[in-house]
Amino acid sequence: MTTSKNTDMDPTAEPEEAAIAPETQPREVATIEQRAAAAGERGAAAVADAIEQGEDAEKAVGVLYLGIDLGTSRTSVSASNGQRETIASYVGYPKDAVSQKLLKKRVLFGQEALDKRLALNFFRPLEHGVLKSSEEGTPEYEDNLRAAKDLISEVIRRAKPRKDELIYAVIGVPAQVSINNKQAVLDAARESVDSVMLCSEPFSVAYGLDMLDDVLVIDIGAGTTDLCRMHGTMPEDADQITITFAGDYIDNKLAEYIRETYPEAQFSIEMIRKIKERYASVADEVDKVVVDLPVNGKPTSFDLTDGLRAACQTIVGPMVDGLSTLVSTFDPEFQDRLKNRVLLAGGGSQIKGLDLAIEREMATRLGGGKVMRCEEPMYGGAGGALKVAHDMPAEFWEKLK
Ligand SMILES: Nc1ncnc2c1ncn2[C@@H]1O[C@H](COP(=O)(O)OP(=O)(O)OP(=O)(O)O)[C@@H](O)[C@H]1O
Numbered sequence: 276m277t278t279s280k281n282t283d284m285d286p287t288a289e290p291e292e293a294a295i296a297p298e299t300q301p302r303e304v305a306t307i308e309q310r311a312a313a314a315g316e317r318g319a320a321a322v323a324d325a326i327e328q329g330e331d332a333e334k335a336v337g338v339l340y341l342g343i344d345l346g347t348s349r350t351s352v353s354a355s356n357g358q359r360e361t362i363a364s365y366v367g368y369p370k371d372a373v374s375q376k377l378l379k380k381r382v383l384f385g386q387e388a389l390d391k392r393l394a395l396n397f398f399r400p401l402e403h404g405v406l407k408s409s410e411e412g413t414p415e416y417e418d419n420l421r422a423a424k425d426l427i428s429e430v431i432r433r434a435k436p437r438k439d440e441l442i443y444a445v446i447g448v449p450a451q452v453s454i455n456n457k458q459a460v461l462d463a464a465r466e467s468v469d470s471v472m473l474c475s476e477p478f479s480v481a482y483g484l485d486m487l488d489d490v491l492v493i494d495i496g497a498g499t500t501d502l503c504r505m506h507g508t509m510p511e512d513a514d515q516i517t518i519t520f521a522g523d524y525i526d527n528k529l530a531e532y533i534r535e536t537y538p539e540a541q542f543s544i545e546m547i548r549k550i551k552e553r554y555a556s557v558a559d560e561v562d563k564v565v566v567d568l569p570v571n572g573k574p575t576s577f578d579l580t581d582g583l584r585a586a587c588q589t590i591v592g593p594m595v596d597g598l599s600t601l602v603s604t605f606d607p608e609f610q611d612r613l614k615n616r617v618l619l620a621g622g623g624s625q626i627k628g629l630d631l632a633i634e635r636e637m638a639t640r641l642g643g644g645k646v647m648r649c650e651e652p653m654y655g656g657a658g659g660a661l662k663v664a665h666d667m668p669a670e671f672w673e674k675l676k
């Protein structure tokens with residue numbers, strides 16, 4: 276990584292959140308920036324070095340490192356033993372003795388929980404990557420916390436740690452998450468890991484690709500699209516914009532189109548999402564999208580080509596609005612570089628032709644731009660978090676225990 280114009284990784288610089296550090300216990304100080312402040316100058320210098328040189332810090336033996344991407348719709352893990360797993364972020368508990376007997380499980384996860392949800396107390400414990408309902412102490416909070424704990428422990432179980440291994444995890448959370456919510460995520464994780472730290476999601480995506488300097492990450496999730504400008508430092512509030520033009524928005528638009536165009540067609544939003552995931556495209560040339568939907572119980576073919584394309588297209592304008600704001604408020608000398616390093620991540624970035632559609636819109640509005648895709652959008656966050664975990668010095672993890 277090249278050194279940028281600012282003093283970003285200056286270990287002596289006070290990170291913004293360092294102010295909170297003295298009020299919390301060392302165990303609770305767990306974002307990289309807080310860690311740097313808490314570990315003092317030596318610790319901070321070690322992190323800065325590791326990040327600067329992208330070097331593998333000396334690794335403790337018998338440790339399994341995990342990168343976890345905790346998403347509203349999907350949670351993924353990437354482990355240093357090579358395991359990778361992703362589950363839909365749903366958790367369900369059998370409602371009564373009958374459902375418990377039928378399902379033969381205390382708790383169900385992912386697609387299985389979704390399929391059996393009528394027999395379950397059903398949770399989608401995360402909202403924008405953090406625990407739903409931050410009103411600590413309320414039953415809703417406690418329920419979501421339990422569901423999040425179970426979800427994290429399940430995703431870790433699927434990473435297949437050996438019994439004798441210590442587990443050190445880095446969890447990616449949205450960059451603008453409040454300290455209370457960070458604490459909640461840490462609480463949820465602690466039961467399952469030996470040492471844990473949080474890092475901002477766009478940071479981990481960019482870190483995984485060695486692109487920390489002048490890059491604009493667009494993470495297209497289900498509920499939100501997060502745009503984040505990276506300039507060699509932890510992103511601050513001014514570096515980020517969150518909009519709700521994302522996967523769910525497209526699903527709703529397509530549902531609206533079908534209701535208006537083919538009022539006789541029957542469908543659920545789940546069916547719509549599956550159609551979108553299979554055919555989503557904003558490319559000029561698309562194959563016809565013809566799907567079967569029931570009409571009075573009988574499968575009937577419908578042409579959704581135009582409706583799906585238009586629905587996908589609705590997020591392009593708002594994304595470029597956000598992008599323009601982040602570019603135009605950046606140091607003028609580096610604006611061109613930023614424009615030419617736009618990185619698409621998240622499940623929604625799999626819409627075909629999206630990179631070119633954004634480039635086209637950028638050409639008209641910003642005079643140009645270059646958009647890249649994450650090669651593995653579903654694992655960008657988890658893979659990047661794993662890389663952060665790897666690059667942190669062992670002593671760092673020891674102190675977090
Ligand atoms: N092939 C695909 N084409 C288009 N959209 C897709 C595709 N695959 C998944 N998606 C959409 O991506 C979204 C989920 O993305 P992702 O898993 O990154 O979200 P998340 O991180 O769980 O959510 P959030 O970031 O809002 O917390 C969903 O709307 C899903 O339908």
Ligand SMILES: [Mg+2]
Pocket residue numbers: 345346347404494496621
């Ligand atoms: Mg996400």
